[in-house]
Amino acid sequence: MTTPPLSSANVGADSQSITAAPPVLVALAGQPNVGKTTVFNLLTGMNQHVGNWPGKTVERKEGTFTHHDTVYRLVDLPGTYSLTANSAEEVVAREFIIREQPDVVVAVVDAATLERSLYLVAELLPLPAPVIVALNMIDVAKQEGVSIEPDVLAAALGVPVVPMVATRNIGIRTMLDTIEYLVGGDAVYTPKIPQIRADHQEVLEAIEKIIDHCVPDPYPQEWVALKLLEGDEEVTKMMRACLNAPQWDAVYDILRAHDDALVAVASGRYEWIGRMIRAAVTRPRAGQIGLTERIDRWAAHPFWGLLILAGILGLTFWLTYAIGTPFQEALDAYVVSGLARLATAALSGAPLWLQGLVVDGAIGGVGAVLTFLPILVIFFAVMGVLEDMGYMARAAYVMDGFMHVMGLHGKSFLPLFIGFGCNVPAVLGTRVIESRRARLLTILLTPLIPCTARLAVLAFLAPAFFGRAAMVVSWGLILLALAVLALSGALINKVFFRGDRAAFIMELPLYHVPNWRTIGLLVWQRSISFVKKAGTLILVVSIIIWVLSTLPGGDIESSYLAAIGQFLEPVGRLAGLDWRLIVALLTSFIAKENTIASLGVIFGAGTGSGLLETLAETFSPATGLSFLVVQMLFVPCVATVAVIKQETDSWRWTLFNLGFLLLISWSAGVAVYWLARLFGL
Amino acid sequence: MLNNLLVLLQTGGTHRVADLARELDTTPEMVEAMLESLERMGKLQPVERTCGGACGTCSLAGLCAAGNNNRVWTLVE
Numbered sequence: 115m116t117t118p119p120l121s122s123a124n125v126g127a128d129s130q131s132i133t134a135a136p137p138v139l140v141a142l143a144g145q146p147n148v149g150k151t152t153v154f155n156l157l158t159g160m161n162q163h164v165g166n167w168p169g170k171t172v173e174r175k176e177g178t179f180t181h182h183d184t185v186y187r188l189v190d191l192p193g194t195y196s197l198t199a200n201s202a203e204e205v206v207a208r209e210f211i212i213r214e215q216p217d218v219v220v221a222v223v224d225a226a227t228l229e230r231s232l233y234l235v236a237e238l239l240p241l242p243a244p245v246i247v248a249l250n251m252i253d254v255a256k257q258e259g260v261s262i263e264p265d266v267l268a269a270a271l272g273v274p275v276v277p278m279v280a281t282r283n284i285g286i287r288t289m290l291d292t293i294e295y296l297v298g299g300d301a302v303y304t305p306k307i308p309q310i311r312a313d314h315q316e317v318l319e320a321i322e323k324i325i326d327h328c329v330p331d332p333y334p335q336e337w338v339a340l341k342l343l344e345g346d347e348e349v350t351k352m353m354r355a356c357l358n359a360p361q362w363d364a365v366y367d368i369l370r371a372h373d374d375a376l377v378a379v380a381s382g383r384y385e386w387i388g389r390m391i392r393a394a395v396t397r398p399r400a401g402q403i404g405l406t407e408r409i410d411r412w413a414a415h416p417f418w419g420l421l422i423l424a425g426i427l428g429l430t431f432w433l434t435y436a437i438g439t440p441f442q443e444a445l446d447a448y449v450v451s452g453l454a455r456l457a458t459a460a461l462s463g464a465p466l467w468l469q470g471l472v473v474d475g476a477i478g479g480v481g482a483v484l485t486f487l488p489i490l491v492i493f494f495a496v497m498g499v500l501e502d503m504g505y506m507a508r509a510a511y512v513m514d515g516f517m518h519v520m521g522l523h524g525k526s527f528l529p530l531f532i533g534f535g536c537n538v539p540a541v542l543g544t545r546v547i548e549s550r551r552a553r554l555l556t557i558l559l560t561p562l563i564p565c566t567a568r569l570a571v572l573a574f575l576a577p578a579f580f581g582r583a584a585m586v587v588s589w590g591l592i593l594l595a596l597a598v599l600a601l602s603g604a605l606i607n608k609v610f611f612r613g614d615r616a617a618f619i620m621e622l623p624l625y626h627v628p629n630w631r632t633i634g635l636l637v638w639q640r641s642i643s644f645v646k647k648a649g650t651l652i653l654v655v656s657i658i659i660w661v662l663s664t665l666p667g668g669d670i671e672s673s674y675l676a677a678i679g680q681f682l683e684p685v686g687r688l689a690g691l692d693w694r695l696i697v698a699l700l701t702s703f704i705a706k707e708n709t710i711a712s713l714g715v716i717f718g719a720g721t722g723s724g725l726l727e728t729l730a731e732t733f734s735p736a737t738g739l740s741f742l743v744v745q746m747l748f749v750p751c752v753a754t755v756a757v758i759k760q761e762t763d764s765w766r767w768t769l770f771n772l773g774f775l776l777l778i779s780w781s782a783g784v785a786v787y788w789l790a791r792l793f794g795l
Numbered sequence: 796m797l798n799n800l801l802v803l804l805q806t807g808g809t810h811r812v813a814d815l816a817r818e819l820d821t822t823p824e825m826v827e828a829m830l831e832s833l834e835r836m837g838k839l840q841p842v843e844r845t846c847g848g849a850c851g852t853c854s855l856a857g858l859c860a861a862g863n864n865n866r867v868w869t870l871v872e
Binding site for chain 1: 796797798801804805806807808809810811812813815821822824825827828829830831832835836838839840842843865866867868869870
């Protein structure tokens with residue numbers, strides 16, 4: 115069937131008699147975000163009213179319009195993906211079509227995502243109302259290189275198809291003429307209705323035979339049989355009430371024997387959609403898609419993909435140390451030290467405690483963290499580029515392949531991998547694990563994965579202890595984290611999953627040439643957000659640290675802070691850590707970057723030399739290495755601990771986890787410290 | 796077609812949408828549409844990777860958002 119010409123001459127000579135007839139009832143159906151509301155508003159303008167569907171909290175929108183002297187009543191059905199009773203919206207939409215039997219149902223579909231949109235059309239066609247397909251957003255489809263032939267699609271569907279761009283009022287008039295033509299009675303309407311998958315055809319017929327003459331009006335018998343096979347709760351309830359006991363038992367036996375029928379019904383619809391798409395839609399395989407496939411042959415390859423990922427990681431650290439660290443040192447030497455000198459001079463007449471608070475507390479703590487900014491900007495920029503060009507999703511994909519080889523179960527791997535970004539979503543991500551014990555163990559191991567905040571602190575501190583070897587040390591520590599991840603995951607797999615292979619499906623975006631403006635904006639926003647937070651939370655922590663380091667007598671060595679650190683020092687000493695490093699680790703519980711703020715306060719901004727220089731002069735590389743290892747495996751930040759409590763729903767497990775992490779990090783620190791000493795570091 | 800997709804997924808392991816499309820001799824868009832249907836049927840579960848607001852106070856929250864803009868599903872057992 116083709117659409118009629120736009121000319122009004124074909125409308126019919128008796129338009130006056132049509133005017134006197136009751137309004138033509140038109141229903142607008144469509145999935146969410148296909149432009150249905152735009153069409154509705156365009157047609158009804160001010161003549162619309164909004165209420166609720168009877169007995170439901172679903173919004174009902176209705177309006178009227180006139181076309182060629184005929185009055186139309188337009189009902190905007192709720193946006194739904196299908197017409198199975200999964201939601202109140204779906205029940206409302208299908209009940210309206212079945213009970214009210216509108217003169218026409220206009221199915222608005224998104225031309226750019228026709229594969230998705232046609233599913234609803236497949237469900238609308240068996241219902242007792244003629245359907246017109248409004249092929250909306252045809253301009254977007256064209257921009258994306260999707261070519262659709264409306265006439266071919268109309269022939270394949272057996273229903274009229276109207277291409278349109280509702281936002282620009284293109285195609286609306288043709289749609290109205292098509293409605294008029296269909297309602298006029300001259301049109302031949304022969305929709306090609308999707309069939310259930312061939313191997314279930316007999317099952318459908320068997321159910322139809324049992325329910326024959328028992329289906330209440332106006333429900334179509336075949337539709338009811340299909341919905342029974344789909345396990346539709348509403349239809350099942352209705353038919354259970356209508357059938358006598360032997361009939362219901364016979365239906366129930368069939369349904370029980372074919373519990374996969376839901377897939378068979380949907381499969382039939384997708385085979386039908388596949389035919390429609392093959393007939394009328396052409397998607398170019400060249401250009402961006404071809405490029406993505408070519409790049410992914412390497413980037414998503416099980417071996418080369420890993421090498422590329424390792425290279426990108428190395429490049430990130432190289433950029434950090436080549437560009438970020440010199441900037442950081444310059445900021446420290448000129449800006450922070452300069453500010454400290456200025457503040458000291460300005461406060462020369464002020465009480466000593468005020469000088470200490472401003473110079474050592476505020477400038478020392480926040481200043482140290484702000485010198486962190488050049489390193490973060492590089493992290494933000496690299497992440498931004500990789501994210502914008504579509505690479506980041508591949509990192510998870512190639513790592514997942516590698517972890518499978520290592521024997522790690524996918525359901526544990528994915529949350530653990532997310533942990534490299536942030537431990538909080540990683541803990542939440544364990545919800546995909548059905549087994550409570552396996553989930554608990556994965557949650558408890560998640561904090562062992564160094565999040566980006568820990569990696570950024572590592573990037574900041576490694577040059578202080580290792581100078582030019584910082585990159586190698588950073589690499590080694592990341593390998594250590596991966597080894598911990600692989601070992602812990604393999605353990606979970608062996609104990610809880612017994613080698614089952616979980617199925618994951620990943621949608622990998624197409625590669626794009628990075629948009630520098632987008633990346634610049636992203637880096638700017640994230641940097642500003644960091645600076646703002648450094649000016650609030652970190653300032654508060656810095657001041658608390660300073661107060662504790664000053665009271666009671668003004669001497670840091672006899673301060674409360676020193677007392678706390680010295681209390682733990684006998685344990686820390688085994689890992690080469692003195693009380694100052696212990697205190698810096700403890701403050702990382704609030705947020706990881708507080709480690710740097712604390713070191714800034716403790717080692718003072720007013721000492722004349724930069725923080726990294728002071729650290730390098732104060733501590734041996736063995737102590738530095740031990741400190742970085744402990745920092746990588748130490749208890750997570752307070753936000754992660756809160757989520758662990760929420761997800762395990764147990765204080766006992768949360769506290770156990772903290773104790774376990776303290777033990778692991780301390781043991782690793784001791785081992786690394788003594789090994790490093792053995793090698794003369 | 797949908798049952799062939801399910802059979803492929805039941806073999807386990809991690810699948811890319813593009814690979815599934817190639818194996819089923821269809822388009823990635825078609826596979827995505829089918830995956831969404833399977834999700835609505837309860838056969839697939841989307842893997843959430845957001846922090847649900849818990850990261851609000853983290854000054855480095857922007858970093859962890861990277862790489863989370865693609866969808867991931869897991870097969871419900």
